[in-house]
Amino acid sequence: MTTTEARPLPGTLALGLARGGAELRQFFRAKEAVLFTFALPALLMALLGSVFGDEIPGTDVTTSQMFAASMIGAGIISTSFLTLGVGIAQDREDGTLKRLHGTPLPAASYFIGKLVLVAVASAAEVVLMLAVAVPLFDVRLPTDASRWLTFAWVFVLGVISCSLLGIAASSLARSARSAPAVLNLPYVALQFVSGVFILPISSLPSWMVTTGSLFPLKWVSQGFRSVFLPDTLALQEAAGSWEHGRIALVLLAWCVAGLALCAVTFRWTDRRAG
Amino acid sequence: MNTIEVRGLRKTYGQHEAVRGLDLHVAPGEVFALLGPNGAGKSTTVEILEGHRRRDDGRVSVLGEDPGRATRAWRARIGVVLQNTHDAGELTVAESVRHFARLYPNPRDPAEVVELVGLTGKSRSRADSLSGGQRRRLDVALGIVGRPELLFLDEPTTGFDPEARRRFWSLIRTLAAEGTTILLTTHYLDEAEELADRVAVIANGEVVAEGTPASLGGRATAEATVRWVDERGPQLRRTPNPTALVAELGAHGELTELTVTRPSLEDTYLDLIGARA
Incomplete structure (x- = not known):
């Protein structure tokens, strides 16, 4: 029909933003998802943070402050890695991807939509966790711009690398029902070896630190500690410093590796079906 | 095209x-x-x-x-x-x-x-x-x-x-x-x-x-099945000319439970896929 050919197809970015709107509506209306990926890290922070009350020797910082700063890192990994890993496994199973594949939507717009979802959910997660950490554990919001700049790049690199890993991991789960279990296993295990649950990280056996250092969580949490804790606390890190250069390098490497993994593993439909 | x-x-x-x-x-x-x-x-x-x-x-x-x-x-x-x-x-x-x-x-x-x-x-x-x-x-x-x-x-x-x-x-x-x-x-x-x-x-x-x-499957030209009941009990005959048969039968008086059927699409379909017993 000439009418169809005469009108241009909607742009990839505009469609991506439209997808983002639909994704956000669905995410925040699904109570399980909101409770599980959104409220759980904040709840863990409130509960565990209240257990560790002591000051770290030689500093005026409490373990709960250090834990809170680290836990914000775990929070945005929940809203990026878990949201996408579980969400895309669901999209594959409930017919979302198959239906979209039958429309003129470009694949890039689908991913832009997911990116919008993760960016908004992760920013909201940080706000929620700070709303718990500031009154409960006296976490001080930085006042100088350079710390907020550090926050911004750690946040952006952390969210992008873990989103890409989530997209790649979505293909690992055999079904949408098993996806939360399959993805939580590495996530929870990494929280133990990355200096989130057990602090300071220098108190962990060296093989654990080595294992944790291979993955993004350790570096995101370390980055957030450097934002929310005084510089004297850098001595408590595994390397005895904040290692900003290495944080950026590892997270960038995971962005590249994640992108490659996505390109290899992403499928519109479940190959096992039909 | x-x-x-x-x-x-x-x-x-x-x-x-x-x-x-x-x-x-x-x-x-x-x-x-x-x-x-x-x-x-x-x-x-x-x-x-x-x-x-x-x-x-x-x-x-x-x-x-x-x-x-x-x-x-x-x-x-x-x-x-x-x-x-x-x-x-x-x-x-x-x-x-x-x-x-x-x-x-x-x-x-x-x-x-x-x-x-x-x-x-x-x-x-x-x-x-x-x-x-x-x-x-x-x-x-x-x-x-x-x-x-x-x-x-x-x-x-x-x-x-x-x-x-x-x-x-x-x-x-x-x-x-x-x-x-x-x-x-x-x-x-x-x-x-x-x-x-x-x-x-x-x-x-x-x-x-x-x-x-x-x-489908020659349905339109298939033989029709005529069924009726007379004093000998239920009767069934397949014929390509059901109208003539009914006229002939009708000459002897009113028939009970007279039906004329051609194969339904379902009959034809089941024949085609070889599923009919």
Whole structure:
């Protein structure tokens, strides 16, 4: 029909933003998802943070402050890695991807939509966790711009690398029902070896630190500690410093590796079906 | 040019030949029904035509293009109504239809589409609160909102109650009357008879018969069965000339329980797929 050919197809970015709107509506209306990926890290922070009350020797910082700063890192990994890993496994199973594949939507717009979802959910997660950490554990919001700049790049690199890993991991789960279990296993295990649950990280056996250092969580949490804790606390890190250069390098490497993994593993439909 | 043209289509999964040398053509504006038992190769064929699956061999043209190399512009001209979807349950009917309308260059008015599928009263309800039949009509709304020239309907009325099926059929007739070409797969032979201009029966990955619902498998010219009851009990005779037989029988007086039947589409279909005992 000439009418169809005469009108241009909607742009990839505009469609991506439209997808983002639909994704956000669905995410925040699904109570399980909101409770599980959104409220759980904040709840863990409130509960565990209240257990560790002591000051770290030689500093005026409490373990709960250090834990809170680290836990914000775990929070945005929940809203990026878990949201996408579980969400895309669901999209594959409930017919979302198959239906979209039958429309003129470009694949890039689908991913832009997911990116919008993760960016908004992760920013909201940080706000929620700070709303718990500031009154409960006296976490001080930085006042100088350079710390907020550090926050911004750690946040952006952390969210992008873990989103890409989530997209790649979505293909690992055999079904949408098993996806939360399959993805939580590495996530929870990494929280133990990355200096989130057990602090300071220098108190962990060296093989654990080595294992944790291979993955993004350790570096995101370390980055957030450097934002929310005084510089004297850098001595408590595994390397005895904040290692900003290495944080950026590892997270960038995971962005590249994640992108490659996505390109290899992403499928519109479940190959096992039909 | 035919809207759909398929020659020698083949698809193999491992050792299993799902489609073996299938030929098919659908003319513009036609409502075409694909019948066949589960595992006959219906779904595989349709998924290849929709651009969802790659073929191993054969020539396929849909709206003048190869669906194996589907472009966005091509996808904008087709509509696909899948089976077994339960996506976007948190969005309302109106939100979903509006969202899908945005994906196309020349969509229908979303409110009109909701009206057309009879969901206006439910437009503010979330999809996961709809009944099975309502959910299916939402699927159709999403399939037609882009104003497709060709609509794929995969077993659209499975699980419908009889009244919902009638309403659904009238919706399909409306779309066909507007000139939409429709490829329908179904298990229900009355549905094919009701809606389709032509039907093809697929068995073991091949088309075993093709024609209008009335003539499929030689149905129109098949022998009729005449049944009646007389003083000797129930009687049955097969004849190519039932009218003459009835006139002859009638000469002896009134007959009890007189019926004249030709094979139903279902009888013909079961013969064709070799499933009749």
